[in-house]
Amino acid sequence: MKDTSYQIEYLKAMNKKLGEQEHIYQLLVQKSEHAFVYYSFENDEVRTLGLYRDFFDFEINSNEELMLFTDIIDRTYTPVLTECIYPERAKNTSIQAEVYDNQKDRWLFFETSLILDKSGNPKEKVLKISDVTFEHNKNDEIAYLAYYDALTGLLNRGYFIRKLADMINTAKEKNDKIALINIDIDEFKRVNDGLGMSIGDEVLIKFGAFLKDLENDRVMISHLSNDIFTIAIYNPVGEYSVEKYRNIILKKLDNPFKVSNGQDVSFTVSMSAALFPDAADSAIDLISCADIVMYKCKSLGKGQFKYFDTNILNEFLSNVELEQQLNNAVLNKSFMVYFQPQYHSETRELRGMEALVRWRDKDKGIISPAVFIPIAEKNGTIIPIGKFVLEESIKQYAEWKEKYKVDFIISINISALQYKKDDFVDSVIEVIEKYKVSPKYVELEITESVLIDDFESVMDKLKRLRQYGVKISLDDFGTGYSSLSYLKKFPIDTLKIDKSFIDTILSDSSTRIITESILDMSHHMGFESIAEGVENEDQYKYLNEIGCDVIQGYYFGKPHPAEEIEKLLH
Secondary structure (H helix, E strand, O other): HHHHHHHHHHHHHHHHHHHHHHHHHHHHHHHHOOEEEOOOOOOEEEEEEEHHHOOOOOOOOOOHHHHHHOEOOOHHHHHHHHEEEHHHHHHHHOEEEEEEEOOOOOOEEEEEEEEEOOOEEEEEEEEEEEEOOHHHHHHHHHHHOEEEEOOOOEEEEEEEEEEHHHHHHHHHHHHHOEEEEEEEEOOOHHHHHHHHHHHHHHHHHHHHHHHHHOOOOOEEEEEEEEOEEEEEEEOOHHHHHHHHHHHHHHHHHHOEEOOOOEEEEEEEEEEEEEEOOOOOOOOOHHHHHHHHHHHHHHHHHOOOOOOOHHHHHHHHHHHEEEEEEEHHHHOOOOOOOEEEEEOOOOOEEEEEEEEEEEEEOOOOOEEOHHHHHHHHHOOOOHHHHHHHHHHHHHHHHHHHHHHHOOEEEEEEEOOOHHOOOOHHHHHHHHHHHHOOOOOOHEEEOOOOOOHHHOHHHHHOOOOOOOOOEEEEEEEEEEEOHHHHHHHHOOOEEEEEEEEHHHHOOOOOOHHHHHHHHHHHHHOOOOOEEEEEEOOHHHHHHHHOOOOEEOOOOOOOOOEHHHHHHHHHHH
16 A cells, blocks of 8 residues: 555656646747647647747648648748658658748748657657748848849949959850940039938939839949949940930930929939940959049049040059159158249239149159149148148248248148148148248138038138138139139138139130129129239230239249249349
8 A cells, every 4th residue: 555655646746747847848838939830640649839829820630731831831832841841751850941921921931850769760740930021031131232232223333243244254255345334423412412411312212213214134234332323235336325325314314303302403424434345354344444434524524424545544544653653752752832923913012922832753853733733632642732831831931031021921722621620720820830920921722612511610710710810812713613602601801813714804705794793793892802824914904904903823923933932032
């Protein structure tokens, strides 16, 4: 009896323990985010666990009924799911399948584990089913972004290059040509700054959608970078010629794009073209050739179009070489300052000197600022160059003032990049005080480009300089896109009329009307006026008659190094 009683108590304890383990097991399964199907081959028993009833609205009561899963999925996945839910047929102990559920528009992941007995026969199997719709869509998105631009839906740069390489290989085999057209939206930054980046993105989307409609089996299009699109045309003749596509684009741009805020946005584009195999014989090189031509187009203004040719390539390579030499010149301090005199128109007395930088190269001699300043502004070397000119010109002015006891204005050109420096105002004041020069004799010349990027910041800096006593001159007046709108806000003392007006002032009536209007406006607003590029007596006499205050140009004096200017001062 005692033995029997002990065995009964032992069995009760074991059952209790097993019950507790079963409860823990059930909790774990129920709290999981998966559905489970258990099947016992020995007992022909099916159990559904976990989130099965949340996942599916049908019951599984036998091994054969597992085929019900194939009724809800896309037929293309039937073979792979059948193999997964019946691993015993191939005796796979672990197998997986990802399938699409047509009925509930979701992706399901099946993972089946098969347990064999000691003889290698199927004993049990467990199907774990997961909803992987989010992960699948995320993977699809990642895969999409690997090939397409997220903003426009066009081919991205990497995928476009791969497909262009394939296109070129086909063209090599068939001895055909390919045209590559780069499209750069002119001054797109003004759209972003003026209307906001969201509107800028909308413009890119709408323009990209228009270009996408041009795609076909011979034409592919990419959003290459921020405001640059590119078109590759296989065998560009007839209806597929470069000119044909260029005209289609220009005709579209005749009408503005209407954006979500109700505004009409108009813009122009510059386009460049390079041909395979004439320009290059690889995808990367062909894109590079089109880029090189685009640099040339941009240097000529808006709405330009050019084909790649050897002259453009040679000019580009020359600029690359010049840029390297310019970097070396900055390190070796190979610059010098020339000075051009300015005279009062009425009295012909000296008003001041404009400081002009010159680059003296040991092999090429004096290199014109018109050649190297645009490069310096692009690669940032204009900042150390500008700092050198500021220091040297004020230092030289201080020496002349001490030596000759004369008062005149020293005028110094300042680039937009210099103004962007946070310490710009302090650096100017530091140099002025270093050489003990009165700020009223220092004039800083700026162009409208200084104002475009960060108007408020620049205005604050200019006001600080004016308060300190420095004069501000607006250079190249009349060539900017909105000069008049700035004048009433702009803290300036002087307007410099651009040389392009002076060149035709005697031969063109429209130029005379504009120039006279500028001078009249200048006088009414209290600005001093300076005419640049005066080269002969007739120009001088006319400008004097219409009231121009100051004359600067070859007629009165060319730019000279300091030692030549000393003769004038003496």
